[in-house]
Structures are given as C-alpha cells and as structure tokens.
Amino acid sequence: MLDIRLIREEPERVREAMVALNATAPIDEIIALDERRRELVNQVEQMKARRNEGSKLVSKASDKEERDRLIADMRTLGDEISTLDEQVRDVESELNALMLTVPNLPLPHVPVGPDESGNVVTQTTGQPRSADFPLLPHWDIAERLGIIDFERGVKVSGSRFYVLRGDGARLQRALITWMLDLHTQKHGYQEVYPPYLVLEQSLYGTGNLPKFGETLFRDIEEDKWLIPTAEVPVTNLYRDEILDEAMLPIYHTAYTACFRREQISAGKDVRGIKRGYQFDKVEMVKFVHPDRSEEEHQRLIGEAEDVLIGLELPFRRLQICTGDLSFTAANKVDLEVWAPGTEEWLEVSSCSNFVDFQARRANIRFRPTEGGRPHYLHTLNGSGMALPRTMIAIMENYQREDGTFAIPQVLQPYLGGQTEIGIQPPIGPARA
RNA sequence: GGAGAGGUGGCCGAGUGGUUGAAGGCGGCUGUCUUGAAAACAGUUAGGCGAAAGCCUCGCAGGUUCGAAUCCUGUCCUCUCCGCCA
Numbered sequence A: 001m002l003d004i005r006l007i008r009e010e011p012e013r014v015r016e017a018m019v020a021l022n023a024t025a026p027i028d029e030i031i032a033l034d035e036r037r038r039e040l041v042n043q044v045e046q047m048k049a050r051r052n053e054g055s056k057l058v059s060k061a062s063d064k065e066e067r068d069r070l071i072a073d074m075r076t077l078g079d080e081i082s083t084l085d086e087q088v089r090d091v092e093s094e095l096n097a098l099m100l101t102v103p104n105l106p107l108p109h110v111p112v113g114p115d116e117s118g119n120v121v122t123q124t125t126g127q128p129r130s131a132d133f134p135l136l137p138h139w140d141i142a143e144r145l146g147i148i149d150f151e152r153g154v155k156v157s158g159s160r161f162y163v164l165r166g167d168g169a170r171l172q173r174a175l176i177t178w179m180l181d182l183h184t185q186k187h188g189y190q191e192v193y194p195p196y197l198v199l200e201q202s203l204y205g206t207g208n209l210p211k212f213g214e215t216l217f218r219d220i221e222e223d224k225w226l227i228p229t230a231e232v233p234v235t236n237l238y239r240d241e242i243l244d245e246a247m248l249p250i251y252h253t254a255y256t257a258c259f260r261r262e263q264i265s266a267g268k269d270v271r272g273i274k275r276g277y278q279f280d281k282v283e284m285v286k287f288v289h290p291d292r293s294e295e296e297h298q299r300l301i302g303e304a305e306d307v308l309i310g311l312e313l314p315f316r317r318l319q320i321c322t323g324d325l326s327f328t329a330a331n332k333v334d335l336e337v338w339a340p341g342t343e344e345w346l347e348v349s350s351c352s353n354f355v356d357f358q359a360r361r362a363n364i365r366f367r368p369t370e371g372g373r374p375h376y377l378h379t380l381n382g383s384g385m386a387l388p389r390t391m392i393a394i395m396e397n398y399q400r401e402d403g404t405f406a407i408p409q410v411l412q413p414y415l416g417g418q419t420e421i422g423i424q425p426p427i428g429p430a431r432a
Numbered sequence B: 001g002g003a004g005a006g007g008u009g010g011c012c013g014a015g016u017g018g019u020u021g022a023a024g025g026c027g028g029c030u031g032u033c034u035u036g037a038a039a040a041c042a043g044u045u046a047g048g049c050g051a052a053a054g055c056c057u058c059g060c061a062g063g064u065u066c067g068a069a070u071c072c073u074g075u076c077c078u079c080u081c082c083g084c085c086a
Helices: A003-009 A011-021 A029-061 A064-099 A140-143 A151-159 A167-186 A200-206 A233-239 A289-312 A357-362 A389-398 A409-415
Strands: A120-125 A190-192 A240-242 A249-260 A280-290 A315-319 A330-341 A346-352 A364-367 A379-388
Touching: A003 A029, A003 A379, A011 A029, A029 A064, A029 A364, A064 A233, A120 A389, A140 A389, A167 A190, A167 A249, A167 A280, A167 A289, A167 A357, A167 A379, A200 A233, A200 A357, A233 A249, A233 A280, A233 A379, A280 A289, A280 A389, A289 A315, A289 A330, A289 A346, A289 A379, A330 A389, A346 A389, A346 A409, A357 A364, A357 A379, A379 A409
Parallel strands: A190 A249, A240 A364
Antiparallel strands: A120 A315, A249 A280, A280 A379, A315 A330, A330 A346, A346 A379
C-alpha cells in the first residue's frame, strides 16, 4: 500500500509511475474520496467534541430541567453523529478498497520498459553446457530413470501433479536441506517452519489479495488459504507488531510447499515439472531498516546466486523493467538457470525489494533506538531456490550419454556420498 | 466435538455507566543522592488520524444510552476438564 499522503501531495508522480508500470490505478477517485473523508471526519469530530463536553455537563447538572434539556440536545446530536459516522465508514472502506489495488512504485533506477521485453540481462555466470550427444529434456531423463512418475501423479491428483520416486525424492530432500544449511550457516538466516494455511488477512498483508485471488487455492468452509509461497506466512510473522530497531535486520529462511492455481494455457509448459499446482521452495525473507533495503537487496541476490554457484549451474541475472514488475515490488531481479535439454532459461529465483509497501499493508513497524514514533520497516524476499526448476537444471546439466546424471558435489554428503543417479530398481516387494 | 473460565497499557493486575486513556505494582527511561553501583526518592513511559483544537482505540463487530472498559447480542482467541486423534 502506498502512503495516502504521497498520492495527496504528489499525484503527478504517482500517475507517471503508473504509466511506467503499464498499470492503471484509480488515482482521481482516491484523491476525491480522501478529500471527502477528511471533510467528514473533521465535521464529525467537532460534533463528538461537543457531545463529550455536553455529557460531562449532564453529570454535573444539578438542575433537573437544565439536565433534561441537555440530554435532549445531546440525543439529537448523537443521532447526527451516527449518520455521519456511517458515512465516514462507507467512504473509508471504499477508499481503503481502492488503495489496496494501487501497485507499488518502482525505485528510480529501475529501467523503464513496456513488458518482459524490456528486462535487462545484467550478468551471466558459467558456460552453457554443450555435449557430443543429444541433450535430453528432463522429463525424458526422469522417466527413463524412474525418478518421476507423471502418470500416477495425474491419476492421484489430476493434471499438473507428479510423484517423485526413489532417488528423485531423495535428491529434492537433499537440495532442501543443503539450501537451508547454506542460508542459515553462511548467510545468517534463522530457519522457520510456518503454516501452509493462512488467513485472508495475511494475503492482504503481502499483496496477494485482493487482486490475485484467482491464483490461490482456498478452503471453502473456513477462512483458510493455501500459501502460494512461504513469503506469505513468514512476512506476516510480524504483522501488527512494533519491533525494536535493535532487532533489525531480521533474516528468515523457510522451506515450504507452495500451491498455485496456474492459469491453464493450453500446450504451454505442460510437460515435465516446470509448472505445477504444487511445488517446493526454499525462501529467504528480510525485515530491514528503510535506509538499508537497497543494500540488503544486493546481498539477497548474492545469497540466492550462492545456491546456483554451489550447484555449479550456469545462470544469468535479469533486471526486471518497470512494465514487468510485480504488483508489490519496487525493484526485482530474477535469476534464470540454463536448461540445455529444453534449451531455455528457467526462472528459479525472484529477488524483490518491496520497500515499505508490504509493511504498510501488514502494519509492521520498528521503534527507533533514539525513541520517537514507530516507522514502517522494509521487507524483501527471494527464492533460494524453487525446487522443481532446480531439479530440472541439475538433471539436464549433469546428464550423461548413458541416461544417468551426476549429483552436484555439494549435495553428495547429503546423499550418503552417492555421486550419481541411475535407473531406479523396479517396483517390487520390499527389501530390507 | 461436549462442559466450564477468561480476554484491560511492554508485563502483572484494579476497575460501582459519568474529570478512567484507564488505579496500583513490575519492568524501561530520566533526574536527585553516591567515587561508581545498589537502595531510596522524584519524574517519565501506548498507538492511530489531524496543521492545531480535538477525535478514536480496554480481543473483534454490532446494539442499548445524553454518556460504555463497565449493560446486551454475536464472533474470534486463550486456558481447564472430557472425548477424539498424527
């Protein structure tokens, strides 16, 4: 959420930003409602002041007639107040509803562009893999080895679900553990394990609602929504709190499953595990002092890159332009890993600086050490990493001519020293 | 799921419908005293809107009233006991 004062005082700046974002926002309506609200509030507050005084007089009035007259006056005044109060409530809720639909403003140095075509590759790390045998897409590799069971996933849960089997499941588990260890031990994050179901209010806090409800799964009987990312429960950890400045910065990393109702676009990304309704992700979330968010953003990107560097995967850094910025982000950098089998760059991480946008929505503040009013802090987050796409990248980059693939060195200790993944034993009677 | 109890400031804890935005205590901060500390004493210590006057906030939402932390209704949450359960 933006500061209403910004819209009130610098509407042109906000309008220009909306153009750059390729977004529309009801700025004029907001300004009109804000003005109306302030008029009404002013009026009703003066009346309330009179009522408070009048009520005090009632308790002091010794003369019966005087007292009755006062009570009658106050009754009339009270009715008028109720009417106005109702109007204030209506205007406020309308204003608030509109405020929640205004996207965040981009930081000044974010490149202006109309859509994803304006994104800028700012850095490429590692060499794309070449081989003297045809490099296969991961679904071929995985199916041959028996580490992903696509058919049974669909049978059990419908399209866009799959089942990891044997070493496939183990590899993902090793990745999760290694990533969490990296962030906690090397980057200073505290691990949290949050709920996967959240209240509607939490989704407003991170900005997923009200605009993106159609991409979420929810329980139909209760106010419980499945998280689309760990960002939601982790950011809301400190909702409605005033932290001490000395507590900042707070770094949290969390592994969760994520649930997204993806728009079914026929024939796009239907094969493999690139896009499903459920996927796992390790997420990093930062709560920082407003003066430090840009610096923390750069560090966050570096911390995400550490994962790909550790896995020795070729990747590039993509600066997102204004037109492709997500609703809540003031600045965003994606990391894309090269998948030589499908020959595409896969978005495996998205590192965003939300500045105070989420903090306002979720009401997360800190009290300065030197005292004074609390301020909104800044939030950031980045994936570190999305697991299915990381798995794709490993399978496709580490594949060998015989159809097996090697295990990245850093993961080997997490798999009992195993160095490669081969054909899984056939489904059969359990062996001890 | 059934029965009962309760939700007040950073914490504990008062609160007869009318100077209670809220006693008292603890904790925090600032002074006095002290070489320093402790103790003692004094003061101070919530958030929001507003330029200010002022208004609002005692889980939340309604209602009664001239006036509600206090009365009524609903709701959420916590605790205890029973049941169920990984």
